[in-house]
Amino acid sequence: MTNLKIAIQKSGRLNEDSLTLLKECGISVNNGRDQLMAQASNFQLEVLYLRNSDIPQYVKDGVADIAIIGDNTEREKKTGIVHVLDLGFSRCRLSIAVPRSMEFTDLSDLQGKKIATSYPNSLKDFLTEKGIEAEIHEISGSVEIAPNIGLADAICDLVSSGSTLFKNGLQEVYKIFESEAILVANPCLEGEKRVLLDKFVFRIKAVLAAKNSKYILLNAPETALDRICALLPGMKSPTVMPLKEKGWVSVHSVVNENKFWEVIGSLKEAGAEGILIIPIEKMIL
Ligand SMILES: Nc1ncnc2c1ncn2[C@@H]1O[C@H](COP(=O)(O)OP(=O)(O)OP(=O)(O)O)[C@@H](O)[C@H]1O
Ligand SMILES: O=P(O)(O)OC[C@H]1O[C@H](OP(=O)(O)OP(=O)(O)O)[C@H](O)[C@@H]1O
Numbered sequence: 407m408t409n410l411k412i413a414i415q416k417s418g419r420l421n422e423d424s425l426t427l428l429k430e431c432g433i434s435v436n437n438g439r440d441q442l443m444a445q446a447s448n449f450q451l452e453v454l455y456l457r458n459s460d461i462p463q464y465v466k467d468g469v470a471d472i473a474i475i476g477d478n479t480e481r482e483k484k485t486g487i488v489h490v491l492d493l494g495f496s497r498c499r500l501s502i503a504v505p506r507s508m509e510f511t512d513l514s515d516l517q518g519k520k521i522a523t524s525y526p527n528s529l530k531d532f533l534t535e536k537g538i539e540a541e542i543h544e545i546s547g548s549v550e551i552a553p554n555i556g557l558a559d560a561i562c563d564l565v566s567s568g569s570t571l572f573k574n575g576l577q578e579v580y581k582i583f584e585s586e587a588i589l590v591a592n593p594c595l596e597g598e599k600r601v602l603l604d605k606f607v608f609r610i611k612a613v614l615a616a617k618n619s620k621y622i623l624l625n626a627p628e629t630a631l632d633r634i635c636a637l638l639p640g641m642k643s644p645t646v647m648p649l650k651e652k653g654w655v656s657v658h659s660v661v662n663e664n665k666f667w668e669v670i671g672s673l674k675e676a677g678a679e680g681i682l683i684i685p686i687e688k689m690i691l
């Protein structure tokens with residue numbers, strides 16, 4: 407039996423959300439803590455638990471067929487594997503930060519400075535693009551401590567809440583790029599593996615679409631129906647059902663999570679009552 411081999415981070419920031427995504431796709435994997443490999447019981451998928459930074463090369467070499475990694479990792483490694491899908495979690499950015507005590511006006515202040523980072527290639531590309539000559543000091547972790555111990559004048563590292571920068575007396579001065587978890591694949595997948603990848607991607611898309619949407623139910627007087635339907639585009643058009651009380655209907659539709667509060671206000675103004683918002687588990691478009 408052909409198996410699609412997926413690499414996910416063994417432990418760290420991507421591990422839990424990656425396993426949750428498999429679960430939401432209806433794929434059961436036994437995640438024994440010290441297991442480095444696991445077979446899904448209900449999908450032709452084998453999971454390899456690896457170090458995040460090693461994963462792009464494994465996918466390139468075909469040791470794994472696909473993987474979940476941070477976009478920043480592939481941008482740094484530049485292995486040329488295929489970016490299949492954005493997954494919407496582990497959102498962060500690669501930024502330049504300097505001590506709060508340093509007066510920073512623009513990027514030219516980095517000229518001739520020493521910058522510590524775990525992302526030397528991304529930083530080098532950025533500095534070249536901006537025409538800045540600075541010394542890159544590569545370290546593999548705890549980058550934010552570098553200016554405090556006299557190792558560097560500035561840093562280039564991942565930021566999400568900004569609390570690590572804050573705790574280390576640093577200020578973010580420039581965002582180089584944004585990143586999130588992505589699904590990547592070996593560029594040469596074919597035959598049954600290709601079919602399995604398509605099946606897997608179909609499921610992920612259904613999970614992601616559902617996350618961005620809510621099912622909405624409301625009651626409204628028939629006279630307000632046109633106004634309300636105009637506010638609720640739905641997947642095709644809203645479902646309208648009569649209530650027992652004459653002159654009233656129940657309207658069902660799907661709303662985008664981001665538009666949600668904005669639409670709710672307009673619906674109430676239009677005469678909607680008893681509005682219910684329900685999570686959607688899967689959504690096939
Ligand atoms: N603060 C953060 N917020 C959101 N996502 C993050 C954050 N820090 C890292 N990430 C994302 O999670 C990925 C894995 O980060 P993590 O720190 O767990 O692993 P690592 O130390 O880079 O890797 P390894 O598994 O090789 O030890 C990063 O490449 C990035 O995409
Ligand atoms: O802006 P924040 O929310 O504070 O997140 C940023 C921190 O998160 C990452 O490190 P992580 O916690 O993954 O530790 P690591 O250095 O051991 O990988 C990153 O390297 C920063 O240090």
Ligand SMILES: [Mg+2]
Nearest residue numbers: 418419547564
């Ligand atoms: Mg980290």
